[in-house]
Amino acid sequence: MKRLLSLWWLIMAPLLTGVAHADAVPEYEMKAAYLYNLATFTTWPAQPGSTVKLCLLGKDHFSGALERLTGYSASGVRITLSYLPNLQEARTCQILFIDGSEAANAADIVKQVEKLPVLTVTDNLDLFRAGVIVGLFLDNRRLSFDVNYQLALNASLNMSSKLLRVARNVNR
């Protein structure tokens, strides 16, 4: 028992010599903040007032970060949130975040929403390549975003130049 105990310490002790991390923002808190900015700096063809309906398709990894966006109106935009069981309701959304758990149906999803005036967003590369408008990706410990701009135009969405300037890639 004693020998085993010292062996256990031998394995576990090196762990006590780590280094402290600087304060960084949790990934999904940041993604929620990006979604808020997308809502603020995009114009929809027939926008109902200043309300933006944000929809989520697939697994929810935001652990409440999306709920905390709702009702906020400092910039004049009011966000409402909806979890979609399927794509039938997608036309009522202004922004649709598609989680990677839906990547298996990427082609079908894109086909169903590409003609709608809905800003589609994902953090999954397969979904982005299949034709989602905005992709949020981790790059060197920062969150960057790419835009399939032609698809935004096809969907009659007007993304402000302020937004496009800070994007990592804009595929025109």
Add this chain to the structure above:
Amino acid sequence: MRADQYIIWLLLASACPPAIADQPDTSGNGLIQIPIEQLVNMEVTSASKIARQISDAPSAVSIVTAEDIKAYGYHTVAEILESMRGLYITNDRAYSFLGGRGFGRSGDFTGRIMLLVDGNQVNNNIYNSAGLGYTGIIDPALIERVEYVSGPGSAIYGNNAFYGIINIVTKHGHEINGLRVSGEIASYNSREAKITFGKRLDNGAEVLLSGSGFTSPGQDLLFPDTAKRLPGSDGISHGMDGQHNRRLFGKFEWEDWSAEVAYSTRKKDIPTAPYFTDFNAPYSYEDTSLEASLRHDQQLSNALKMSLHTYFGSYAYRGLETYGSPWHEKSMGQWWGLNAQFVGTWFQNNRLVFGSEFRNDTKQEIANPISYLNADEKTLSLYAQDEISVAPGLLANIGARYDANEDYSGQVSGNISPRLAVIYAPWEATTLKLSWSTAFRRANPFEKYYTDGSLLPNPSIRPESIEATELVIEHHLDKDTRLQGSVYHYQTDDYISSVKLGGGTSQFCNHKGGSTDGLEVEFEKHWDNDVRLRASAAYQSAENSEGNWPANSPRQIGKLNITAPFLNNAWRAGFEMQAYSNRKTEADTHVGGYALANLTISTDKLIPNLDVAIGIRNLFDRNYVDVAPPSNNLQTTIPQDGRTYWLRMTYDFK
């Protein structure tokens, strides 16, 4: 103590939240006030792919998620637990018994582990047992995650959270998102069918409904021990291994409300003829459980959250045995309760959890041809726990629960269960948890009052207790790599187990208690290409009250689980290994250690919406035995299944 007074008191308590100034809520997302030009330059910590514990416990926690259940094709909660650090399952072809950290006597119904399904305690009030195999109340396909919290949990949960807690969380309706139909065929003509409907409605309400059935005619089994002990017998039991179960589950969630009903019934033929019954004569056990609960969470103010939970449970057992002629045994349990829990954050650096529970065990009935008993008991409990931030990275956790129990004779007894813990995170990646905790368990009606002529009642039996000290180190080597080590010492007192008296009789009595020292290491990694690895090693050194090595307690237990996608992520393989060192039997002989491997291959890419999985259990056809319970007079060991196969198809109607 009367139930109606209690309810009135509870309503008053929840209607008048204490008048203490609320702190402003600072949990909102402050990031939205920062311009996007700055956001793109801010450093981000990526979300870990390793599941984090949700159980509020300062002890070692192991987690199996729905993804693991799918990748390894688990059929029962017993199979899920078998893959976890330091745990093992003993199957006597009647029930599955859980073991680990010094507990796990074969045939020990109580198990001394509390099983919670969505926070609802499902152990019955006759034997304290909770089904883990096909007796289990929940179909594993409906499980979102299983957490095993090792160590005494009476400080929050009271009676019977003795060696640990298994916390099962079920899926939400939207995770099924439509109608799901599943069918399975397996070795020995076993068949299983499931139908599940789950949906998130437009108003945000979630619905989940499910029904399933399993049937197996079982096998003709050879018991070598029986061939030796029973003159003139070849030791083969014929057609005595059939098993059938049915399950129903329904859950409805809307805003702060959730309601749940679970039902299961299982009938198993028993091939081993324990308790000196006739071999190859009719023998069966039938276990039926029903659980219903209603929960309401409400934020009473910025600093006070209330959770009200009311529950009802019933359990029925029917046993048929043959002693020349049939012997029928029946037990029936019924209970309900109300738990009001509050989380208060009025004081800076303090998180207070406190509450009160009333439980009424209205029926505890056991009947056999020579005796009948019907007991009932009531329990009123008060508990509180404070989590104090002493300094940055340093938390102290102090809590206790008091349970006042009134048994059917009007006798009142009290138990207090304290817990102390210090949680220290010297830096973000590492957490140390040092805890001292206690738990107790009252003798159940079976242990206290039951008699069949050879087992004698013992109404004066006292509750048993346990004290545990544990140090846990958890370290995240990187965000997707976790290493956990724990060292512990358990000491039991007044331990309840049966002793043989003269003249072939036995009785449940309090014993001096024993101890267990152990250490465990667990490693978990989740790669970006979705390869997942979980490996653990456990060493346990247990001593019973006589200072001897107890039966059925392997000293070393190793687990390995690895799952990887292949062929362009279209397929997934799940491979697991479980290794156990030798054990002592109830006859003081030894049985050798063994290692088992299971393999599951699955794909959802063959046909849209169709999931196909094929599995092999005991891949290398290892010949191994489990330790037989002391009640098995015809066996010392029970041979287990060799290689078996299963094929499952699941179709989603979207």
